[in-house]
Amino acid sequence: MNEEGLIDGPAVSFSEDEWQGVASAATEDQALYLELDGWEGPLDLLLDLARRQKVDLRRISILELVDQYLTYIEQAEALRLELAADYLVMAAWLAYLKSALLLPREEQPDPSPEELALRLQLRLQRLAAMRDAAARLMGRDRLGRDVFQRGAPEGLRIDRKNLWQCDWFALVQAYGQVKARTVPVVHMVRDRMVMTLDSALARVSAMLGVNLDWMDLRDFLPPQADPKLKRSALASSFVAALELARLGKAEIAQEHVFGPLKLRGIKA
C-alpha cells in the first residue's frame, strides 16, 4: 500500500458496521447533513467536507473547503439550527483565513495565510489517519468476537507451601521470656477508711438538731479521726450538707470564695 492509500479514505475499506462516517452516507451534491449530532466538532465537519472533494488531503483546495464550511454554517443558521460556539469560532477563523489568502502576497499578515492553511491541512490529515487506523483496528480479528480462547480452561493453580523456620535458641529464649513475663504478681487492694454518705448524713443532721447556731462544716467531723478518714468525712459531710439544704433542713453560708463553709439547722 502506498502512502496515499493510507491518507485517503477510499483506499482503506471501512467496514460498514464499524464506522458509519457521515460523509459516506451523504450524496454527491449539496444534500448536506444538517444534523449537528453527526459531527464531533468543526474539525470533524471539515474533514467530512474535505473528503467529499475526493482528492488526497494534501491536494485539497483550502479555499473551496472554507467556502463549503461557511455555506454549511449559513444554511444551518437559515434553518435556525442552534450552532455550538466552536462551529462559529471556526467559521470566523475560516472567514479570516479566506480573506487573508485572497490578499496580494505582499499585504498578507504574519503568520502567513499559507502557513495557517497548511496547519489546517496537517491537522485534517492527522485526524483522517487516526480515523482510518481506528477503522482498521476495529476490523481486525478480535478476541471474543472473531477468535476465541478456550471456553473452559482448567486453570493453573499454584498452592503456596510454607516452610517454617525457627531455631533452638529462639525457642528457648521465647520460653524464658514467657516465664519472666508471667512471674505471678499479686495485687493487694488496701483497705481504706471512708465515711459513707449515709453515715455522714445521719451524723450531720443529728448534730444540726442539737445546735441552732452557725457551725463550720469542719466542726462536724469526728475529732480524733485518722487524717485519711477525715478527708473522706469532709467530702461526705459536704455532700450531706448539700442534701440537707436541698431538703430544706439546713442553711449553708460562705462569706467569701474558698472561705469556711457554715451550716445551720432550720426548725421545722
Add this chain to the structure above:
Amino acid sequence: MDELVRAVEATLFAAEEPMSAEAISTHLGGANVKDALAELEEQYRERGVQLVERGKRWHFQTAPDLAHLLRREREETRRLSRAATEVLAIVAYHEPVSRAEIEAIRGVQTAKGTLDVLMEAGWVRIVGRREVPGRPVIYATTPLFLSHFGLESRKDLPGIDELRAAGLLDPVEDALAAAMDVPDVGETEPAEQESTD
C-alpha cells in the same frame, strides 16, 4: 511426542490467561520453552485452534477463518463509540500520550468517560506523567489490547510504518516546521503520485 512440548501444550491449554515464556518456564520448573513454543506454533498452524504470541504472551485461540462458525449471538463484544475507537487508535499509535495531545489531534474535548471505557476494557492504562508543566497523566495500551486485537506487538498496528514514514505520527508543529523549510516538496509530490492511483 516430546515431553516438554506436551507439557507446554497442556499448561497453555489449561491457563486462564495468556502466559509469557518466562511464566511457562517457571511453571515447568525452569525448562527452556522457546523451542517447544515454536514447535507447537508450527504444529497448530493449520488447525482449527492456533497458538499465537501477543505482546510477548502466548495463548491458544480459534483460527480466525472460523469466526463465522463461532461468533456468539449472546455476547456481542461491546460496541465502542466512534469517539472511543478514535481515542484508542490515537493512544495506540502515539503512546504514551496525554489527554491534551489526544484532543489536539481530534479537535474536540474528550469526555472523561471515553478514556474510562477504554481503561475499564483493560486496553488502556495510565503509565505515568509527562514531566512538563502541569505534569499531565499519560496513557498507553496494555498487553490485553494487543491480545484482543490480535497484535504480536505495536509494530503490527495496521499501517503504522507508513504513517510514521509519512510523518503523520509527528506533531503538527514538527510537520509544519519541516514543510516550511522545504516549501516546494508539498506541491510537487502529489502531482507525481497521481499516476499511481
Add this chain to the structure above:
Amino acid sequence: MDELVRAVEATLFAAEEPMSAEAISTHLGGANVKDALAELEEQYRERGVQLVERGKRWHFQTAPDLAHLLRREREETRRLSRAATEVLAIVAYHEPVSRAEIEAIRGVQTAKGTLDVLMEAGWVRIVGRREVPGRPVIYATTPLFLSHFGLESRKDLPGIDELRAAGLLDPVEDALAAAMDVPDVGETEPAEQESTD
C-alpha cells in the same frame, strides 16, 4: 487438514461445557461430525491435551499424566512469628497441653491460627483430649520437632534453672541492660576457648 475437523476442533475448544455430538452437529449446520470426532480423538491421543468422551459428551482436557501441572506447589521459607515461637516453647516444655493451659502460661490469648501454623510446620500435633469437662484437645510436639531443633528428646531442653543462669528468665529490658553493661564478655570468652580445641 479437513475443514470439518477444524470446525469441530474450534467449536469444542471454545465451548464452555462438554458438548454432545448432536449439539456440535447442530452448531455446525447439521454436518455429520462422528468421523471428525474420531479423527480428532486420534490426532490428540498422544498430545498434552486430549479429546475425551464422557457420558456421550465431548471435551478437551489435559492429558492425565500431566495433571500435576495444573496444581503446583511453591515452597516459601517463613520465619515463625514471636507468638508462635512462644506457643511452641510452651507445648514443648509442658506437653501434653490444652489451649487454655497455653493461654494461662502465656498470660495472653492464643489465636487459633498460631497453633495451626505449628501444626502446618509439622512440629505440633493433637494427641487426644483431656478427660475434664469440655474435653479440650491437647497438643504435643512431634518427632519432626525434635529433629528440626536437633534434640534427642525433650529432656534436652534446658531446665528452668539453666535458663535462669543463662539470663533467659530476666525480663527483656534487664537482660538488654546487662548486655550493654558488660560489652567485653562476648569478646574475651571465645579467645579462651580457642585453646581447648
